[in-house]
Amino acid sequence: MxxxxxxxxxxxxxxxAQFKGQTERYLAGRLNENEFxxxxxxxxxxxxxxxxxxxxAIPYGVxxxxxxxxxxxxxxxxxxxxxxxxxxxxxxxxxxxxxxxxDILQTLANVDMHAIQTSGNVVRNITTxxxxxxxxxxxxxxxPYCEILRQxxxxxxxxxxxxxxxxxxxxxxxxxxxxxxxxxxxxQMIRNESGRVGFRVYVGGGLGRTPMIGKLLTSxxxxxxxxxxxxxxxxxxxxxxxxxxxxKARIKILVDALGVxxxxxxxxxxxxxxxDGELRLERSRIDGMKIHFMSPQHGAPKSGIxxxxxxxxxxxxxxxxxxxxxxxxxxxxxxxxxxxxxAPTGAPGDLTADQxxxxxxLADQYSGGELRVSHEQNxxxxxxxxxxxxxxxxxxxxxxxxxxxxxxxxxxxxxxGLDYCAQAHAGTVDIAQQINARFKNVDTLHALGNIRLNIxxxxxxxxxxxxxxxxxxxxxxxxxxxxxxxxxGSIGADVVLGKRLGPAVSEEAIVDIVERITQIYLEYRDEGxxxxxxxxxxxxxxxxxxxxxxxxx
Amino acid sequence: MxxxxxxxxxxxxxxxxxxxxxxxxxxxxxxxxxxxRAQREALLPYVRQGWLGIRLEAEDDVSRIAxxxxxxxxxxxxxxxxxxxxxxxxxxxxxxxxxYQGQIRATGDIRRDQLAFLERVGVDTVELAExxxxxxxxxxxxxxxxxxxxxxxxxxxxxxxVAHLQNTKHPTVHL
Numbered sequence: 108m109x110x111x112x113x114x115x116x117x118x119x120x121x122x123x124a125q126f127k128g129q130t131e132r133y134l135a136g137r138l139n140e141n142e143f144x145x146x147x148x149x150x151x152x153x154x155x156x157x158x159x160x161x162x163x164a165i166p167y168g169v170x171x172x173x174x175x176x177x178x179x180x181x182x183x184x185x186x187x188x189x190x191x192x193x194x195x196x197x198x199x200x201x202x203x204x205x206x207x208x209x210d211i212l213q214t215l216a217n218v219d220m221h222a223i224q225t226s227g228n229v230v231r232n233i234t235t236x237x238x239x240x241x242x243x244x245x246x247x248x249x250x251p252y253c254e255i256l257r258q259x260x261x262x263x264x265x266x267x268x269x270x271x272x273x274x275x276x277x278x279x280x281x282x283x284x285x286x287x288x289x290x291x292x293x294x295q296m297i298r299n300e301s302g303r304v305g306f307r308v309y310v311g312g313g314l315g316r317t318p319m320i321g322k323l324l325t326s327x328x329x330x331x332x333x334x335x336x337x338x339x340x341x342x343x344x345x346x347x348x349x350x351x352x353x354x355k356a357r358i359k360i361l362v363d364a365l366g367v368x369x370x371x372x373x374x375x376x377x378x379x380x381x382x383d384g385e386l387r388l389e390r391s392r393i394d395g396m397k398i399h400f401m402s403p404q405h406g407a408p409k410s411g412i413x414x415x416x417x418x419x420x421x422x423x424x425x426x427x428x429x430x431x432x433x434x435x436x437x438x439x440x441x442x443x444x445x446x447x448x449x450a451p452t453g454a455p456g457d458l459t460a461d462q463x464x465x466x467x468x469l470a471d472q473y474s475g476g477e478l479r480v481s482h483e484q485n486x487x488x489x490x491x492x493x494x495x496x497x498x499x500x501x502x503x504x505x506x507x508x509x510x511x512x513x514x515x516x517x518x519x520x521x522x523x524g525l526d527y528c529a530q531a532h533a534g535t536v537d538i539a540q541q542i543n544a545r546f547k548n549v550d551t552l553h554a555l556g557n558i559r560l561n562i563x564x565x566x567x568x569x570x571x572x573x574x575x576x577x578x579x580x581x582x583x584x585x586x587x588x589x590x591x592x593x594x595x596g597s598i599g600a601d602v603v604l605g606k607r608l609g610p611a612v613s614e615e616a617i618v619d620i621v622e623r624i625t626q627i628y629l630e631y632r633d634e635g636x637x638x639x640x641x642x643x644x645x646x647x648x649x650x651x652x653x654x655x656x657x658x659x660x
Numbered sequence: 661m662x663x664x665x666x667x668x669x670x671x672x673x674x675x676x677x678x679x680x681x682x683x684x685x686x687x688x689x690x691x692x693x694x695x696x697r698a699q700r701e702a703l704l705p706y707v708r709q710g711w712l713g714i715r716l717e718a719e720d721d722v723s724r725i726a727x728x729x730x731x732x733x734x735x736x737x738x739x740x741x742x743x744x745x746x747x748x749x750x751x752x753x754x755x756x757x758x759x760y761q762g763q764i765r766a767t768g769d770i771r772r773d774q775l776a777f778l779e780r781v782g783v784d785t786v787e788l789a790e791x792x793x794x795x796x797x798x799x800x801x802x803x804x805x806x807x808x809x810x811x812x813x814x815x816x817x818x819x820x821x822v823a824h825l826q827n828t829k830h831p832t833v834h835l
Contacts (some may be wrong), residue, residue, distance in 0.1 A: 118806035125803040129773065145743060146773060228743070258808040264780035265752050268745030345749045380757060385810040 108169045108477055109254045109399045111219040118262070119216045122223055126150045127209035134206060149229060149267070151222025152208055156529040161200045161208060162225040163215060167235040167253035167277075168196035168480040172467040175478065177218040179463035185211050189459045192448060194520060194571055195274070196234050196480040197225055201527050223261060228269045230260035230341070234276045236284040237481035240400060241489045243437045247296040247304055249279035251396040252333060255388065259334050266341050270348030271356035273341070274313070277306075286482065286598040288312045288321040289574065291358045292340060297327070304330045310340060310370070311362035312602075314568040319359045320602045322367040324374065330393060332378075335386040339378035343370070403475040403490055408440030411494025418497055427511035427553065428500055433491075442493050444474075446486040446503060447510045447518070451543035454536045455521035456484030465506045473499050483520055485513065516546055516558045516625070520571055524564035524581065525588070531564035533581025533588030533614070538562060541618045555625055558638045561596070574598050576638050577624060578605045579617065590617045594624070594650055595642045606647050609655050620654055627653050662788040664775065665763075667801050669794055670785070675713060675734060675765070690715040690736045690765075693725070707731050715767070718746040726758045734763035737783070742769045748781045755782035772797040776804060 111119075129146045132138040138146075144154075151162040163178070178198060182190050185207055191199045203211055215221055224231060233253045240248045256275060260266070266273075278285040279296040287293030293309035306328045312321030328336050344358045362370045419426040432445045446466060449455050458466070466486060470478050473495045474488035481487055491499060503509035512518050519542070522528065524535030539562060546552050561575030565582075572578030578593035589611035596605030612620055625638075627650055632641045642650075663670040678684060678691040684706065690713040696703065706712040713734035714725065725732075735754060737747040747766060754760040765785040766778050771792055778786060779801065788794060 114806050118804065118808075121804045121806065128803075142742065142771060142773075228745070261808050262777075262804060263809055264777035265748045266745070267777055268743050268748065270745070342749050342752075345745055350744075350746075 108171060108250075109166070109396075116216070116219065119219065119221045119223070122150070122221065122262075123209060123212045123216050126212060130205065130209055145227065147205075147208075148227035149224055150208075150212065151225040152203075152205070153226060154529070155201070156525075156527055156531070158202045159205055159208070160527070161203045161211065161222060162193070163198050163200070163220060163222045164225050164232050165196050165198055165220075165480050166257050167233050167239070167250060168237055168482075169250065170478045170480060171218075172470040172476045172478070174218045174220055175463050175467040175470070177214055177220065179460040179467070181211055181214055182460040182463065184214075188461075189457050190463075191454070191523060192456045192458065192480050192484045192486070194482045194484060194522075194569060195232050196237075196482055197232055198480070199523075201523075226272075228271050228273075229267055230263065230269075230273045230275065232274075233257050233260070234274070234285055234290075234482060236278050236280055237479045237483075237485075237487050238284060238434075238443060238489065239279055239479075240402065241436055241438075241441075241443055242280045242282075242284075243435050244281040245279055245437065246281060246298060247279045248397075248400060249277040249285075249294075249296050250400045251393065252294075252296070252330070253277055254399070255333065255392070255396055256337065259337070259386075266345060269341075269345055270350050271353070271358075273344075273358070275337070283599050284481075286571075286574070286602070288602045289314060289571075289598065290321065292337060293321045294333075299327050306330070306333065308336065311357075311359035311367070313357055313359050314571060314573045315357075316354055316566050317359065318568070318573045318604050319363065320604070321359075322362060324367070324371055331388045331390075332382055333388055335382045335384065336374075336378055338386055339374050339381060342377055343373045347373075402438075408492045409494040411492070411496075412440065415493050415496055424511070425497065425500055427549065428509055429496065431511045431515065431553070432509070432513045433496065436490070440493055442491050442496060444488040444491045444496070444499060445481070445513045446478075446488065446508045447513055448485050448508070449512055449518050450507045450510055451512075451517060451547060452540060453507070454523075454526075455519050455539050458486075462506050462508060465502070466508070469499060469502055483518060485518070511549065512552060514557045514559075515552050516555055516560050516577075517543055517552055518559075520559070520561040520575070522562065522564050522570035524562075528564060530567055531581060532583035533564050533590065535562045535564045535570065535579075535581060538579065538581075538590070538614070538617060542621055545618050545622055555628070556637055558625075559597075560621070572596075573604045574602065575605060576642070577621065579621075582611050584611065588614050590614065592617075592620065592624075592654075594647045595639075597639060608647060609651055623654050623657060624650060662790075662792060662794040663785065664788065664794065664798065665785040667779075667798065669798070677715065677736070677767075687711060688713060688734070690734070693717070693720050696725075713763075713765075716750060718744050718750075720750075722750050722753045722758070729754070729758055729760050729762075732762060734765060734785075735760065736765045736767050739766055739768035739770055739774075742771050742774055742789070744768070747783075748777065751778070751781040751783050772800045775800040780807070780809075 133143040153160040186200045186202045233256050235249045239250050274290045275292045276285045276287045276290040277294040278287050289312045295307040308324040309321030310324045348361050349355045433442045474490045479487040521535050521539045525531040559576045561572045562579045563570035563572040572580045574596035580591040582589050591611045592608040593605030597603045663673050675688045688711045710733050714732045715736040764783045766783045767787040769789050
């Protein structure tokens with residue numbers, strides 16, 4: 108992963124001092140609420156429902172074991188002993204005290220971490236595929252480009268006061284695991300006919316109140332032009348994005364208003380002026396960055412595959428974990444392991460300080476001291492030798508991190524909801540737990556196959572409910588939580604927004620309805636057909652009829 | 661008026677802002693783009709004396725005056741609220757796209773913590789908001805010495821490291 112140099116460290120450290128100064132002025136009454144708010148957001152600090160919330164950046168989801176240990180320390184010293192991983196590969200602490208945040212940031216700075224630009228109307232964390240660098244279907248490793256973009260976007264003097272937040276995602280594989288077309292800028296890494304590396308550039312994607320799928324801006328942008336092109340987009344957005352209405356200020360609104368062709372024209376006019384200037388990426392810069400992300404030296408993997416096979420045959424619990432929570436690595440003898448943060452009785456995406464320390468140890472022991480955060484709110488050990496899988500599995504089990512539910516209904520994407528978030532209309536974590544309780548029979552869960560259940564507590568859709576196979580949106584009616592259901596959303600090759608199933612249902616009914624939906628699927632599916640495929644084949648009308656005919660409000 | 665120019669407190673600022681009177685005050689004065697367009701000929705005496713500055717609102721398109729920049733020894737950019745971001749792009753374009761070498765002044769709701777980024781996009785003069793303390797605001801320039809983006813400010817200030825240039829040494833690869 109990227110190794111900080113002295114300048115990187117100095118920047119982070121100076122930023123901590125700057126924010127410390129701003130905090131002191133605020134607490135002394137020399138900086139008003141309104142102004143301090145803008146500076147604290149740009150340092151990741153929210154005022155939330157019950158307490159301030161600190162969102163720490165995990166750049167493109169890559170984390171070292173040392174950093175994870177520091178996060179555990181922070182969870183213990185400054186928080187209530189746990190933290191939450193988000194759908195943008197960041198981590199959130201729910202209970203810091205404002206006056207202690209500069210100290211927390213200093214602790215982070217000591218391990219080359221920060222909370223810079225994780226909120227506010229700025230370029231946010233660049234996100235990517237959690238299997239970057241190891242996936243079998245990789246075209247180009249996106250991580251060096253993520254880091255280049257991260258640096259370019261950090262404390263960029265021109266783009267600190269954008270009309271609204273700005274999210275960029277990069278995918279380097281054939282399957283898009285980064286949902287790039289749901290971002291303000293989505294970058295798909297490709298090679299053209301001559302083998303040159305470049306990007307397909309999408310713009311104006313996003314969920315929330317006005318969900319939109321990103322539109323193609325250019326079908327090939329050479330890698331050397333990455334920064335100048337993105338800068339051109341940002342400049343056009345900075346100058347022309349709406350600033351009169353918070354809900355109409357994202358770039359997707361601008362692209363939609365101008366039409367993508369007009370928008371492209373403006374971007375390319377700007378880009379023509381700067382493309383061959385100082386933002387042009389030199390070969391040496393790109394290659395120099397790639398060195399940070401070289402694969403760890405893989406010796407011949409220890410023999411042990413036979414033992415794994417044997418254990419799979421004899422131990423159905425291990426086998427279920429192997430099948431659901433591990434996938435093929437591009438190198439023989441290795442396996443990619445997902446650590447499930449979806450313990451059925453826990454809060455999806457949460458990890459305790461003890462678990463963090465345990466996972467850091469496992470990362471050191473089994474995966475070169477590195478981990479990734481997936482946007483599905485799980486952790487990934489990307490370089491595990493097959494021979495080590497059994498020991499790793501046992502250790503994960505001991506810490507409640509081996510639920511064999513990755514990719515299943517139990518692997519829910521779930522925002523923090525009413526328990527934590529001032530924006531939420533409804534609880535989400537309790538719904539997730541109730542659904543898990545209903546589906547506690549692991550065989551039933553597995554029989555349902557791949558189902559992506561996404562739960563958002565409000566229309567801001569941090570839980571990505573628009574693109575779940577099943578999406579649940581918390582709403583408020585008569586001052587009580589109700590739940591809107593959507594079906595048939597998808598990301599990956601084809602981004603499709605789910606369709607509303609019908610009127611919102613009560614919190615008493617939602618679990619029954621989710622179960623009913625799965626029953627209908629089982630009844631109507633073809634042999635071996637996935638949930639997503641069945642919905643595509645038969646449409647949602649049948650689901651609508653059967654769900655609402657049974658359902659009494 | 662609390663004014664900082666090239667990181668120093670400016671005591672004797674000569675520039676005034678047009679307040680809409682039919683007659684402009686004597687001396688250097690910023691007028692609006694609208695007034696410039698309407699009264700071009702009539703303003704020639706001011707132009708000849710080097711007294712005509714232009715004040716751009718955030719929604720004004722800088723390219724519209726690109727051809728006549730040489731007339732204005734100073735350009736003021738209005739920030740109606742400190743969260744207004746368009747002025748930063750306007751300044752950047754004036755300096756880098758159109759090669760403007762005169763004074764670029766930020767005016768309006770400018771506070772201490774905007775100073776550093778304003779300088780980096782090419783603003784050399786700042787009218788701070790009324791409630792700001794000018795002396796202590798100067799400290800803002802020293803907050804962050806590292807820059808990841810190429811510099812474009814006019815002032816030749818120290819300590820502007822472009823971090824990536826230091827990455828030429830290959831890092832230790834962790835095995």
